[in-house]
Amino acid sequence: MMEITFTLGVAFDSGVLRTGSDEIGHIIGGPVKLLNWLESQLGLQQPVVSSTSRAITYRSCLKQCDHPGQFFHDSFSVDPLGVAKALLDWRDSWYLAGWNGQSIGEPGSRPESISAIEAVAIDCVPLCEGQRVQSVLRALDDCTLTLNVVSCDSLDSYPVVWRLLLAKLGAIQTSIDYPLAPVETDLGRVQRKLDEGPSAEKLELNGDGTFLVVEAPSRAFSAEWVATRVPALGADKNVVSALLVQGDAAELDISIAARGLPTLSVSNHSASRPLMQVLPLALEMLWAPINPSHLLEFLAHPVGPLPSKIRTPLAEAVASQPGIGGPAWLSAIAQILGRVEEESESLIEAEKKKREISESIAYWLECEKYSPLPGAPIGVVAERVAAVKDWINQRVAQFHANDELPADLPIYYRATGQADELIAALHELEGQGENDIDSDLLRRLVHSVRGEGMARPDIRAEVASDLASMFTLADPAVFVSPIDSVIWWGADDARSIPRYPWSRAELRQLKLGGVELHDLNEVSEWRAESWLRPIRSATKKLMFVVHKDAESQHPVFDHLRSVIKDLPTAELQPHVQGQSNASLDSYSRYEMLDAVSLPRKSRLWALGSGVKIPKRAMESFSSLESFVYGPYMWVLRYPAKIRAGKILSVSDDNMLKGNLAHQAFEDYFAAFPDIASANSATAKTWIREHLRGLLPKQGAVLLLPGRAPERERFLSDVVQAIAILLEHLKQANVVSVEMETELSGSYVGGELTGRLDLLARKNDGREAIVDIKWGGANYRQKALEQSKYLQLAIYSALHRQSGGGIPAVGYFIIAQGELLVLNDNYFPNAVIVTPENGEPLQEFWARFEQSWKQRRAQLDQGEIEVNVAGTSIVEDLLFDEKGLRSEETYESFSEFGALVGWEADA
Known part of the structure; x- marks a missing residue:
């Protein structure tokens, strides 16, 4: 039998710097790799069991042993899975420390409680690492392996x-042979100083660049710079x-790939890959009240079980009316089904597709919702997880059928594995007698099975024929071979060693029970020694790259400052911007471009000759309104057709409340x-109940936890408002009300259209137009006083042109319950507002048309007024005495702040 040599290191499971050639019969790795190899040789292979499954099983054990006197009782009643994970970690660490499951601790102590639970857990919880090692130890009593184990770390580490297993295997510790850099270099002198140990005299360096700390503003900045260094680092194949x-290292590979260079595959794991987000988002659709933000995320997601041609219209509906089942939602579904009819070749095919789409929407979105507590039936949840898995498998099958395998295909396999793991966990809960699962536990399970996610499979380590290879590693402890040049990127901080969660008395009880926990001081010493390995490994150059925005500094610098007088440090930003003469060898600088000034604000935009705005x-x-008061805004919105980016967000402001109230009023007057x-009194009761029905369909954000006070204020405001509005209508002897009346007509510039919120009519035929607003009573009153009521003037003109005579006009403010009427006693108890200039509405209309003609003439001459803050008035652009009052600035609700120029000092 071939003799095997296993080179072992505490941190080698994460990879190892190995510059020598591979040898037959030589294995290198960490404890996990060695344990797996030993189990395979001894026939002790263990089935792969997820940490989530183990935690759920241990949760069952805790549940069996739980009672009010247990130390974990209160926490367990709130977070059973979290407690199970924490105590399972305790148990597993004790087995690594030599525990064999026997009773330990004094009566009533926490160790004694864990021991009592172990009497149940030992036969049902899958083996932990410590138990597996103990099984290997027992098996080695009856057989012998031809194996040489050499450890690069102290056996006490x-x-x-x-330690017992390594002793049984006859493992020996080997010293790491680090050939030192030349003694005349800073790097060589630092290495020798570190070997000498502490001394009163600190080392003074010459600054020859062989040992250097580079300080960058951020990881993104230094990643760009390191990416420019890759060709130089690999130029010499020797x-x-x-x-x-x-x-976090994602920026580094992105920067390298952006330059068309071979990637190093240093991207971090992430659970935020779009495919891996589908499962948790799909499960969020089960909870009531529906969270519109989660619903919008599910619909606007790049991938999902519903096709994008279905998701997109529904996402737009949810953004405008947050909920399921409202007018926008139903209109979107009608639009989707209508498009299917148009695209289908036959009526039978259309009906089949429409039925399938309707069923899919009903399954994924309009399904039965469950209260977060006590939760949803486990069978329903498991069935939905299986549906997500089936959708993923269908996509994979489609990839294979089309012979188009994407680079991120491994993510699909990982996602199906996560679904399987979650289904297994749910079945485990069912096997423990659970019928329902609450929303919090389900989210924790999903988080548990997703873990840290996975790295992008389409970013992998690459090589090029004209570049030398580069090792990329994540742990200083794996630097056990000499290397010419080392860059320690992100040498900013280090994870602290957590203290044991047990008291001194409990630690004594554990020790008496045979649990020999690692001395934390020894662990700290090993960690500190491992931080020096990259320094000792480098033979020609070592560079630390640190970042100013880091929360702390790596402890290795405390050690270095104890032996070095002044660490040579270079500021990266001045260097790359060409503002520093400090030499960083051949490290590249960015190409400096001449600064270009941002355009300044100007009150007048002049179009070129021949440019006409139709x-x-x-x-x-x-x-x-924008044409007259802010023509630049009208030009950009309509002729230029500039639109804000379509980043959907859930409507959640006063506009949403106004729309809900308006819909409730419309439905009330129809009924x-x-x-x-x-x-x-009847109206108030009806409106309150009707709004409660509208909220899940059009205003579900107000149903979310924590929004109850705001929701009740909203309901109270609208209920009071309908009563006040009704009183005004009855006092005015109004006999009928129409809402959402659409009118069309003309003005001096062409065709005109408008939609009236509320049209009231008396027995004598006289009518009033009321525009309904959510809030802003003071603002609306001032607008009437200052003759800034273009909206009401337009509605009045359209009404007159339709043969309705001259109506009364005003605003009804819901939140304040106020009715403001322009210079008319149509409503006896309304607030009657008379414009300061005393003009009737018809004169205002004439002034508006005069101002429109002046704006039109300016546009025809190629002149556009840009009346924004930071500009000076141009007299020739002001309205004449027959027109409206010019606005010095007009930029409320403008989406063009970045297009109108910048201040001179910006």
């Missing part, structure tokens, strides 16, 4: 059961380089058209 990457065929209040017999 391993947990006690590993120089072998290593990159030690610690912390009239629009149809205008409305919203477009005419109770007889104003004379309307009863305020």
Whole structure:
């Protein structure tokens, strides 16, 4: 039988810097790799069991042993899975420290409680690492393996059961042979100083660049710079380089790939890959009330079990009316089904596709919702997880059928594995007699099975024919071979060693019970020694890259400052910007470009000759308001057709509340058209109940936890408002009300359209137009006083043109319950507002048309006023005395702040 040599290291399971050639019969790795190899040789292979499954099983054991006197009782009642994970970690660490499951601890102590639970757990919880090592130890009593184990770390660096196993295997510790850098170099002098140990005299360096700390503003900044260094690092194939990457490193591979260079595959694991987010988002659809943000995320997600042609219209509906089942939702579904009809070749095919789409929408989105507590039936949840898995498998099958395998295909396999693991966990809960699972436990399970996610499979380590290879490693402890050049990127901080969660008395009880926990001081000493390995490994150059925005500094610098007088440090930003003459060898600088000034704000935009801005065929209040008061805004919105980016967000502001109230009012007057017999008390009850039905469909954000006070204020405001509005209508002897009346007509510039919120009519035929707003009573009153009521003037003109005579006009403010009427006693108890200039509405309309003609003439001459803050008035652009009052600035609700220029000092 071939003799095997296993080179072992505490941290070698994460990879190892190995510059020598591979040898037959030589294995190198960490404890996990050695344990797996030993089990395979001894016939002790264990089935792969997820940490989630083990935690759920241990949770069952805790549940069996739980009672009010247990130390974990209160926490367990709140977070059973979290407690199970924590106590399972305790148990597993004790087995690594030599525990065999026997009773330990004094009566009533926490160790004694864990021991009592172990009497149940030992036969049902899958083996932990410590138990597996103990099984190997027992098996070795009856057989012998031809194996030489050489450890690069002290044997005392391993947990006690590993020490017993290594002793049984006859393991020996080998010293790491680090050839030192030349003595005349800073690097060589630092290495020798570290070997000498502490001394009163600190080392003074020459600054020759062989030992250097580079300080960058951020990881993104230094990643760009390191990416420019890759060609230089690999230019000499006789120089072998290593990159030690610690912390978030995604920017580094992105920067390298952006330059078309071979990637190093240092991206971190992530659970945020789009495919891996589908499962948790799909499960969020089970809870009531529905969270519109989660619903929008599910619909706007790049991938999902519903096709994008279904998700996109529904996402837009949810953004405008947050909920399921409202008018926008139903309209979107009708639009989707209508498109299917148009695209289908036959009526039978269309009906089949429409039925399938309707069933899919109903299954994924309109399904039965469950209260977060007590939760959803486990069978329902497991069935939904299986449906997500089936969808993923269908996509994979489609990839294979089309012979188009994407680079991220491994993510699909990982996602199905996560689904399987979650289903197994759910079945485990069922086997323990659980019927329902609450939302919090389900989210914890999903988080548990997803873990840290996975790295991008389409970013892998690459090599190029003209570049030398580069080692990329994540742990300083794996630097056990000489390497020419080392860059320690992200040498900012280090994870602290957590203290044991047990008291001194409990630690004594554990020790008496045979649990020999690692001395934390020894662990700290080993960690500190491992931090020096990259320094000792480098033979020509060592560079630390640190970042100013890091929360702390790596402890290795405390050690270095204890032996070095001044650490040579270079600021990276001045160097790359060409503002420093400090030499960083051949390290690249960015190409400096001449600064270009941002355009300054100007009150007047002048179009080139021959550029004409055409009239629009149809205008409305919203477009005419910007045309008259802020023509630059009208030009950018309509002729230029510039739109804000379509990043959907859930409507959650006063506009949403106004829309809900408006819908409730419209539905009320449709249900109770007889104003004379309307009863305020009945109306208040009806509106409150009706709004409660509208909220899940159009305002579900107000149903979310924590929004109850705001929701009740909203309901109270609307309920009071309908009563106040009804009283005004009855006092005015109004006999009928119409809402959402659409009118069309004309003005001096062309065609005009508008939609009236509320049109009231008396017995004598006289009518009033009321525009309903959510809030802003003071603002609306001032607008009436200052003759800034273009919207009401437009509605009045359209009404007159339709043969309705001259109506009364005003605003009803819901939140304040106020009715403001312009210079008319149509409503006896309304607030009657008379404009300061005393003009009637018809004169205002004439002034508006005069101002429109002046704006049109300016546009025809190629002049556009940009009346924004930071500009000076241009007299020639002001309205004449026959027009409206010019606005010095007009930029409320403008989406063009970045297009109108910048201040001179910006």
